[in-house]
Structure formats: structure tokens, C-alpha cells
Amino acid sequence: MVDNNKQYDCIVIGGGASGMMAAGTAVKNGKSVLLLERQNRLGAKLSITGGGRCNITNAERNTHKLLSKYGSAEKFLYSPFSQFGVDDTFTFFSSRGLPLIIQEENRAFPETENADDVVEVMKEYVNNENIKVKIATKVTELITEEGEIIGVIAGQEKYFASNFIIATGSFARTESDQDSNGISFLRMLGHTVRKPSPNIVPLKVKDAWVRNLSGTSLSSMRISFFLNGERNFSKTGELLFTHFGISGPLILNSSQRVSKLLENGSVTATVDAFPHTNLGQLDDHVLKVFGENQNKQLKNVLTKIAPEGIGKALTQLLGIPKEKRVNTVTIEERKEILTLLKALPMTIEELMGFDRAVIADGGVSLNEIDTATMRSNIYKNLYLTGDILDINRPSGGYSLQLAWTTGYVAGNSIA
Numbered sequence: 343m344v345d346n347n348k349q350y351d352c353i354v355i356g357g358g359a360s361g362m363m364a365a366g367t368a369v370k371n372g373k374s375v376l377l378l379e380r381q382n383r384l385g386a387k388l389s390i391t392g393g394g395r396c397n398i399t400n401a402e403r404n405t406h407k408l409l410s411k412y413g414s415a416e417k418f419l420y421s422p423f424s425q426f427g428v429d430d431t432f433t434f435f436s437s438r439g440l441p442l443i444i445q446e447e448n449r450a451f452p453e454t455e456n457a458d459d460v461v462e463v464m465k466e467y468v469n470n471e472n473i474k475v476k477i478a479t480k481v482t483e484l485i486t487e488e489g490e491i492i493g494v495i496a497g498q499e500k501y502f503a504s505n506f507i508i509a510t511g512s513f514a515r516t517e518s519d520q521d522s523n524g525i526s527f528l529r530m531l532g533h534t535v536r537k538p539s540p541n542i543v544p545l546k547v548k549d550a551w552v553r554n555l556s557g558t559s560l561s562s563m564r565i566s567f568f569l570n571g572e573r574n575f576s577k578t579g580e581l582l583f584t585h586f587g588i589s590g591p592l593i594l595n596s597s598q599r600v601s602k603l604l605e606n607g608s609v610t611a612t613v614d615a616f617p618h619t620n621l622g623q624l625d626d627h628v629l630k631v632f633g634e635n636q637n638k639q640l641k642n643v644l645t646k647i648a649p650e651g652i653g654k655a656l657t658q659l660l661g662i663p664k665e666k667r668v669n670t671v672t673i674e675e676r677k678e679i680l681t682l683l684k685a686l687p688m689t690i691e692e693l694m695g696f697d698r699a700v701i702a703d704g705g706v707s708l709n710e711i712d713t714a715t716m717r718s719n720i721y722k723n724l725y726l727t728g729d730i731l732d733i734n735r736p737s738g739g740y741s742l743q744l745a746w747t748t749g750y751v752a753g754n755s756i757a
């Protein structure tokens with residue numbers, strides 16, 4: 343059945359962060375837009391961002407520093423960010439009643455710290471008489487004619503337009519519905535796609551002591567990763583233990599490097615629970631706690647030496663009988679405790695999958711996109727935005743800023 347509506351000026355596929363920005367911007371100058379979203383609401387992923395608080399952008403005002411976070415895409419992004427940058431994000435949301443606040447590492451959040459408020463602002467932005475929104479409408483095919491895209495198929499319906507914006511996001515946290523994701527459309531259209539893999543993702547760990555600490559979150563932990571036994575890199579930050587392994591900002595931001603290590607051999611890691619204390623100071627600390635608890639059993643004193651979860655880990659890992667009295671612990675045994683406090687060992691099995699990833703590595707090659715407009719160099723009426731692009735970045739608000747920027751630029755290019 344053919345949609346009886348007039349031919350649209352633009353069809354936006356995907357009602358997420360960048361798709362809503364693109365649709366709302368494209369209706370300037372009276373253009374007509376059809377926004378198609380496969381889920382039964384707009385901005386579903388947006389509503390779970392930042393643990394429900396939505397790290398909406400990163401308030402790094404030095405453009406060079408900001409764009410360097412996007413790795414090899416830095417040069418490509420100068421033009422889009424000059425059209426809609428971090429300041430524009432601040433103005434966009436505050437002028438719509440949602441001021442932003444800046445927290446550690448320049449992470450910006452809505453003042454209300456509620457991601458649903460961000461979704462509401464974006465829904466309001468697409469609430470326009472020139473935008474028709476269709477939810478629960480999954481695009482399964484693009485219609486091409488003589489080398490041009492002329493329409494899309496969604497279920498039994500066909501919709502036609504002069505321009506198309508693909509804003510279908512990445513495989514991260516999708517219902518593994520990879521066939522009808524924009525990536526596969528774009529591959530079929532002849533675009534070069536670097537195979538997506540999970541990124542900003544937790545790590546699966548072999549060791550039972552790690553999984554036994556599930557739910558424990560520890561700040562200021564130093565983790566060092568080893569490839570085939572050789573130290574490769576270290577990072578300090580917040581570490582979260584889960585039922586499958588390790589997560590938290592420290593791990594999420596290490597995952598891309600760990601992924602490269604896993605391609606080259608076996609990867610192990612050690613956790614230093616006292617990264618700012620040297621061995622001598624740590625020994626003094628242990629001796630002091632032992633002195634105060636001389637007649638107690640070791641297992642009851644270990645938790646007083648170290649942060650709660652780590653004490654529990656020591657109980658599982660130490661080769662010493664835990665029932666022995668503290669005043670009978672030998673120097674050698676104390677050394678064993680110190681060694682573990684500075685280097686709790688674990689073996690990394692693999693990265694967790696797309697279902698736990700924040701973003702995906704890979705996507706459509708930037709060589710085939712016009713930097714000033716986000717237009718495809720292959721199809722003159724096709725624009726690409728957001729996560730679908732092959733642009734890597736760490737966590738910290740950089741992903742959503744990319745969505746606002748590219749969405750705005752694509753929408754504005756049509757308007």
C-alpha cells in the first residue's frame with residue numbers, strides 16, 4: 343500500500359538523538375519531514391544514557407582538545423562542529439527550559455539529571471506541523487531507481503521523498519536486529535562499512551573471586567593490563583565488579599585497547615588497591631592494623647586492611663589458613679598479603695557483546711561523506727548521522743555531542 347501523503351522533502355530513518363535533531367532542524371523553511379522509528383517510542387536509547395542522567399555533552403571549550411577525542415575523525419569534524427558545537431548544545435537545551443550543569447571531567451548533564459527530560463525536549467523539537475512522526479515503523483528496504491534513492495519500505499507501506507537521512511544508530515544495545523539496521527542498507531547501497539564491534543564495553547573475566555564481588559564498586563583502583571605476561575598499559579579510576587567480570591568508567595574506557603590486545607594473545611590484569619601508597623607505607627599500614635588486632639583470626643582482620651570488597655578477595659586468594667591468629671602471621675605471609683594488595687590477578691576472557699556496549703567501533707567510512715553537509719558522496723540525496731559513522735570516541739558526553747552535531751548539520755543542509 344502506498345502512503346497517500348504527498349511526497350516528503352525528507353524522510354529521517356531513526357528517531358534517536360541524531361534523527362530527532364535532524365528532523366527538527368530540517369523543517370526550517372517549511373520543508374516537510376517524515377520521521378520513522380521502529381520502536382514504539384522516540385529516544386529509547388537516549389532515555390537510558392548516563393545511567394538515566396544523560397551525559398549530554400562534554401564541556402571542553404578548546405575545539406582542538408575536544409576534537410582530538412574523536413581520534414582519526416578529528417579533521418573531518420572541524421566543519422560540522424563549527425556549525426553546531428558544544429556551546430550550541432548548551433544554548434539549544436537551556437533555551438528550551440533545560441539548563442546544563444558541568445561535573446567532573448567536563449561531563450555535562452541536564453540540571454535535572456534526568457535523561458527523560460532530554461527526550462522530552464527533543465520530542466518537543468519534532469512536534470511540528472511539518473513533521474509526521476511514525477513510531478513502531480521499521481524500515482526494511484530502501485527503494486532505488488536509476489541510481490537514486492526514491493523511497494523506503496516499512497512493513498506493507500512505501501514512503502517517498504526527495505532526501506533521506508539515515509540515523510539508525512549502532513548495534514550497541516539493540517535487540518540484535520542487525521539486518522534492518524542502517525548499516526546493512528548502506529552496505530547494499532555500496533558504502534564502505536568497517537565491521538562494527540562492541541566498544542565502551544565491560545570485560546568478561548575468568549576468575550571466581552572477581553564474580554564473587556559482583557555489585558561492589560571501588561573508586562581509585564589502578565588496573566594494569568598484560569599481553570602474554572608483559573605489562574601493556576595501566577589506568578586509575580572507578581572499578582565495578584559484576585557477575586560476569588569488570589565494568590565501570592575505568593574499564594569501559596580501556597575496552598578498545600584491551601580488544602586490540604586480545605587479538606594478539608592472552609590478556610591478564612592486576613588490580614592495585616592502593617595505587618597511591620608504596621610498599622613500605624603499605625607494610626606500615628598492615629603492621630598497624632595487625633598490632634591493633636593481634637589475637638583475632640586473620641580472616642576477620644583482612645577486611646580492616648583493605649576496602650571492603652578487596653578484603654573479601656584476599657580471603658579467597660591467600661594461600662594462608664584464614665583461621666590463624668594475626669600474631670602468628672610470618673613475614674613471608676605478610677609479604678604475600680602485600681603482594682596481593684598491590685596486584686590482585688585476573689584473566690580477561692573477552693569483551694562483552696553489543697548487548698552491553700555503549701557504542702560500536704566501526705561504521706560507514708568518512709571518506710564517502712561530505713564533511714560540510716553529512717551528505718553521502720555516492721547518493722546526492724542521502725545524509726548520514728550519529729553512531730552509524732565510523733567515528734571512535736571515549737565515554738564522557740562525546741557520543742551525544744556527535745549525534746547533536748551531525749544531526750543538526752544534516753537537517754540544516756536539507757533546510
Ligand SMILES: Cc1cc2nc3c(=O)[nH]c(=O)nc-3n(C[C@H](O)[C@H](O)[C@H](O)COP(=O)(O)OP(=O)(O)OC[C@H]3O[C@@H](n4cnc5c(N)ncnc54)[C@H](O)[C@@H]3O)c2cc1C
Pocket residue numbers: 355356357358359360361378379380381384385386387388390391392393396397398399479480481482509510511512514515522523524699700701727728729730738739740741742743745
Ligand atoms: C547504556 C548506554 C548509555 C549511554 N550513555 C551515554 C552518555 O551518557 N553520553 C553520551 O554521549 N553517549 C551515551 N551513549 C551513547 C549514545 O546513546 C549514542 O551515541 C547516541 O544515542 C547515538 O545517537 P543516534 O541517533 O546515532 O542513534 P540512536 O540514539 O541509537 O537512535 C537510532 C534510532 O534508530 C532506530 N532504528 C534503527 N533501525 C531502524 C529502522 N530500520 N527503521 C526505523 N528505525 C530504526 C532505533 O530504534 C533508534 O531509536 C550511551 C549508550 C548506551 C547504550
